Amino acid sequence: MDDLLRVLNPDQRAAVTAPDGPVLVVAGAGSGKTRVLTTRIAWLLDRGVHPGAVLAFTFTNKAAKEMRGRVDTQVGAGRAPFWIGTFHATCLKLLRADGAALGLNPRFAIYDTDDQKRLLKQVMAAEKIDPKQFPVNVVRTVISRWKNDDTTPEAAAEKAIAHVDEVHATLYAAYERALTRCGALDFDDLILRAVHLLERHDEVRARYAGRFQHVLVDEFQDTNSLQMLLIKALASEHGNLFAVGDDDQSIYGWRGARVENMLEFDQYFPGAHTFRLEQNYRSTGNILAAANAVIANNRRRKGKNLWTESGVGDPLTIEEFLDGDDEAARIVEIVRAECAAGHTRGDVTVLYRTNAQSRLVEDALRRAQIAHQVVGSVQFYERKEVRDTLAYLKLVANPADEISLLRIINVPKRRLGETTVERFLEAAAYADLPPGEFSARTDLLEPAVGLAAAGRLRAFFDLVARWRTEAGTGALSVPELLARIVKDIDYPGWLHTDDPESAESRLENVAELVNAAHAFHEGSDGGTLAQFLEQIALVADADTIQDGEGAVRLMTIHTAKGLEFPVVILAGCEDELLPHVTSSETEAGVEEERRLFYVALTRARQRAYLLHAARRRRFGAHEDCLPSRFLGEIPDPVCTRRELNRGWQPPIAQTLFGSAPRPAPTWVTPSNSPARMLGPRPKPTRPVRQTSEWHDDVAQAAPFYPGQHVSHSSFGSGVVLRVEGVGDDLVVTVDFRDAGHKHIIPRFAPLVGLD
DNA sequence: GATCGATGATTTTTT
DNA sequence: ATCATCGATC
DSSP states (O other), X not given: OHHHHHTSOHHHHHHHTOOSSOEEXXXXXXXXXXXXXXXXXHHHHHTTOOGGGEEEEESSHHHHHHHHHHHHHHHOSOSOOOEEEEHHHHHHHHHHHHGGGGTOOTTOEEEOHHHHHHHHHHHXXXXXXXXXXXXXXXXXXXXXXXXXXXXXXXXXXXXXXXXXXXXXXXXXXXXXXXXXXXXXXXXXXXXXXXHHHHHHOHHHHHHHHHHOSEEEESSGGGOBXXXXXXXXXXXXXXXXXXXXXXXXXXXXXXXXXXXXXXXXHXXXXXXXXXXXXXXXXSSOHHHHHHHHHXXXXXXXXXXXXXXXXSOOOSOEEEEEESSHHHHHHHHXXXXXXXXXXXXXXXXXXXXESSGGGHHHHHHHHHHTTOOEEEOSSSOGGGSHHHHHHHHHHHHHHOTTOHHHHHHHTTSSOOSOOHHHHHHHHHHHHHTTOOHHHHHHOHHHHHHHHOHHHHHHHHHHHHHHHHHHHHHHTTSSOHHHHHHHHHHHTTHHHHHHHHOHHHHHHHHHHHHHHHHHHHHXXXXXTSOOHHHHHHHHHTOOGGGGOOOSSSOEEEEEHHHHTTOOEEEEEEOOOBTBBTTBGGGSSSHHHHXXXXXXXXHHHTTEEEEEEEEEESEEEETTEEEEOOBOTTGGGSOGGGEEEEEEOOSOOOOGGGGSSTTOOOOOOOEEOOTTHHHHHHSOOOOOOSOOOOOHHHHHHHHHHSSOOTTOEEEETTTEEEEEEEEEEETTEEEEEEEETTTEEEEEOTTTSOEEEOO
16 A cells, blocks of 8 residues: 555645545646545555445446456456445446435336437327427427426426426426326436435435445536535545536536536535645656646636656647648648657547537548447437337336337337337327237227228237247346347348448448357356446446557547547637537637637647638538637747738649649748737628649549549559549549449559559 | 438447 | 428328
């Protein structure tokens, strides 16, 4: 243990060895926050605290896993495990164990955002509320906010002033009834119900609060009021709360996070000890100076100054591009340069504000044949085929789950159309029976939907009942059940009928899900179906990040929180994007965006590239963009800036003939850029060089043309499909006889024309 | 009840 | 520009 403490700096050591009682550790970016948390746990265990008496909250499952691993290496594995997980996973554990006290359906399903929206649509249709007047997304957000404030539907109705509030409150109440009927909880419910469980059932609260002598919370700045209630309840017996966070990294205000939980820690937990960690072990001096300078512009913060003993390092690179395509081409270039300079592709991470930005970068990397992984976005579990397959499993696990039922009752086609299903569900609700049971009541079913449809419905529910029996008796494991379902419904056949184009790749995704089920089965020593579904419901984007050196990673800044990378490329540093247009109205909004920018900067260990474009496509149309105001807050000595030269344009005629490549953009280094960029600048009025023609020129001048027969050293022979200029490169899409479609860059991979 | 084509919204960030 | 939803038609 002494060894563990010796490697800490005095501040870290003081925090780790803090006496019992409430403790707040204000930990700047890269200040060894995770190390402090893990060492604190190790220190507690070393001092004789029983592992079962320790409860720790992390932001992602991945962080939980890593932290457990690190504690294990510190104190040796093989002890009784301590509790560590996300708020949602931990609350789920409480509810599975003691939810009966709240009268919860013991088989309750977890509804994610998509399920919520579908259910809400149903509810609105039933309540005859026009979704045009009350957008589903808005209603969903309003309800979520109420839940996070611990506001009941009744309280919401009482507080309603305007008509919209009344409608929202009505929908909230109806939505809650629908959730109950479906035997489901949404994400917010997991925490809300856990809080209710502890607040309304004192014997349950006393049991858990008595058991957990030490509660530790990571990323405390991003807890909301509900989570605060939970923490308070769990720490109510012993009062030992160890909270770690950074107010400058609070980036979840939009989903109810309250920095106040941290800023007013003293009031919530009187007598708290506060420790501050300001020495940064992650980034170079220049990166840190830039981050410090930017965040200093925020008014609502406690204020701290990170410092480092490591050298200044390279200056940050700030570059302007014509559009998103040019920016993406430059990212390819940076990756190549960094790899040539000794980094691996896995050392480079591209960050951006919105998921939509990943597309261009992804395309550019794919064309350049650079391995990459997009974290989040349209991730695996959101694909239609995966969701459909999962819906079958969910329906097997929970017969009441109407949303899953609706998803798949006619997929593949069973001649059960909208009208039939509607009549059926209505009649079932009227009879107050779950769909499956109602379908067995021939006397009720046939008059409701007619003889023919009744037969088809019964056939479907017989199938589900069979799966349920087999899964329930343990005759089939989760992966076996999944494979059985896919086979029984001939899902491959259906995918092919539905869309032959994509059938193969969609089938691969289904196969991938079966693989995941196998992995789960082996990893969890034969876990139940419910456990499998829970695990899937609660995976976060960040949990899917693969370790390794092979691939450039692309993710949103939000997803990157808590991570670090040698090289960070921050794309789209433009006003209206970062800060985002929807947050630019209020000071609080801009300050949260500035924290987001700060988080992005402080992810970088060695090098940071901040890129922005002069125009970007939005809804298909080009829009002029100004550089982000945050770029102007970076002091000049720590960065180099290159802006587009908006003066003289090279004559187009020069490149019409011959094989002149697209000219590299010409840059100017502004001499007075920081001063000039501080305030809002007028929109650029001078004409900006058009590039679309240049792309075409490259194609025309190229030695390759569509239809041409070509040969490649490793892919063999094929036919050219498309020739296009991308950035400074020529990209030839070839249909190889053996290798299929590939994007080839002749500059790197020799491609020989055969005719 | 299914299929095709037109229309309109969509992009902020996530457990 | 792309995707989901809606309406008309078979």
